[in-house]
Amino acid sequence: MIGYPNKKSLPIRHEVKDNYMGRGMSLEDDLNKSNEYYLETERALIHKKPIPVQIVRVDYPQRSSAKIVEAYYKTPSTTDYNGIYRGKAIDFEAKETKSKSSFPLKNIHPHQVKHLQRVLDHGGIGFVIIRFCTFDETYLIDAEYIIKHYFQKESKSIPYTDIKTNGHLIKQGYTPRLHYLDVVDQCYFKEEACE
Amino acid sequence: MIGYPNKKSLPIRHEVKDNYMGRGMSLEDDLNKSNEYYLETERALIHKKPIPVQIVRVDYPQRSSAKIVEAYYKTPSTTDYNGIYRGKAIDFEAKETKSKSSFPLKNIHPHQVKHLQRVLDHGGIGFVIIRFCTFDETYLIDAEYIIKHYFQKESKSIPYTDIKTNGHLIKQGYTPRLHYLDVVDQCYFKEEACE
Numbered sequence A, B: 001m002i003g004y005p006n007k008k009s010l011p012i013r014h015e016v017k018d019n020y021m022g023r024g025m026s027l028e029d030d031l032n033k034s035n036e037y038y039l040e041t042e043r044a045l046i047h048k049k050p051i052p053v054q055i056v057r058v059d060y061p062q063r064s065s066a067k068i069v070e071a072y073y074k075t076p077s078t079t080d081y082n083g084i085y086r087g088k089a090i091d092f093e094a095k096e097t098k099s100k101s102s103f104p105l106k107n108i109h110p111h112q113v114k115h116l117q118r119v120l121d122h123g124g125i126g127f128v129i130i131r132f133c134t135f136d137e138t139y140l141i142d143a144e145y146i147i148k149h150y151f152q153k154e155s156k157s158i159p160y161t162d163i164k165t166n167g168h169l170i171k172q173g174y175t176p177r178l179h180y181l182d183v184v185d186q187c188y189f190k191e192e193a194c195e
Helices: A027-040 A110-121 A143-150 A160-166 A180-188 B027-040 B110-121 B143-150 B160-166 B180-188
Strands: A013-015 A044-048 A053-062 A065-073 A081-085 A088-097 A102-104 A125-132 A137-142 A157-159 B013-015 B044-048 B053-062 B065-073 B081-085 B088-097 B102-104 B125-132 B137-142 B157-159
Touching: A027 A044, A027 A081, A027 A088, A027 A125, A027 A180, A044 B110, A053 B053, A053 B065, A065 B053, A081 B088, A088 A102, A088 A110, A088 B081, A088 B088, A102 A160, A110 A125, A110 A143, A110 B044, A125 A143, A125 A160, A125 A180, A137 A143, A137 A160, A137 A180, A157 A160, B027 B044, B027 B081, B027 B088, B027 B125, B027 B180, B088 B102, B088 B110, B102 B160, B110 B125, B110 B143, B125 B143, B125 B160, B125 B180, B137 B143, B137 B160, B137 B180, B157 B160
Parallel strands: A088 A125, B088 B125
Antiparallel strands: A013 B053, A044 A081, A053 A065, A053 B013, A065 B065, A081 A088, A102 A157, A125 A137, B044 B081, B053 B065, B081 B088, B102 B157, B125 B137
């Protein structure tokens, strides 16, 4: 189970909006809207997976409704997004950071990196989308690049400049908010690989 | 949100084991074990998606732990299982019925049927796995067959005999418990389609 650190040790109750902890117009939000747009325009079939939760107790306050009264976050065993694009299985994780200098690798769970390796092994397209909030820049980085850095013991983060060089800047707009499939086209559906 | 009908109208508290409401060695359980086996033997990368839950309130009883104290089940917008097999995107729903005569189509949400149609449109492999508990028989039925029946207004269920004829019996064993990828091989990786 994931522990969410909190400054006070007494119980604190938080209201959760849309399963997302108040970060405004978040990367998750942008991706969900973009995926909706891609779905409606029949360009791709990509969904965010639900947050994995271990349900322990359920109440039935009314005949027709169930209320979960005890549940815990579980560590995700896969990435958050997957689906189908141009006949290929597509799978990715999305993370944002407030850092100006680098992307901290601890933001990604080891399980997720292992999962991305498996995606590649089984013939899927795998990548990570990273947003540097301060610069409002969002990059697509091929899974292989992330995997390589993740398992180098000495590297705890990937410098911003390296992501700028090795990743692919995603154009932002209104519909879709993130034109990330254009980058996928360019990286995975051309003769040259995404390097 | 999904309503789970209950006989009494006063609040009743249920303990939930493994997110599954006490049906013993369930189809879900068998599929999860089979998918684990397929994952370990590197044959396929298929996962069950987490149950979609709308999280409303979270407590932090300790500095390092989060406890969800109010959440509700959401209607799933996709099927439960997806992944990659032999380079292809694979997507399916699994249902069991105690009926001896037919599979009730109300067991599948309209969203899920629409999703399966999209899986086919985007070039994926889509199907439904149906278990007739009484006979301990589990069938793989191609998505097209299910979609066709689902949207026929007059049909509220698919007769067992039709599933026996048009579906494909999945061999059961120990590892994996359900040899369903053998049926996938036979149906989707041969020159003839799965009819």
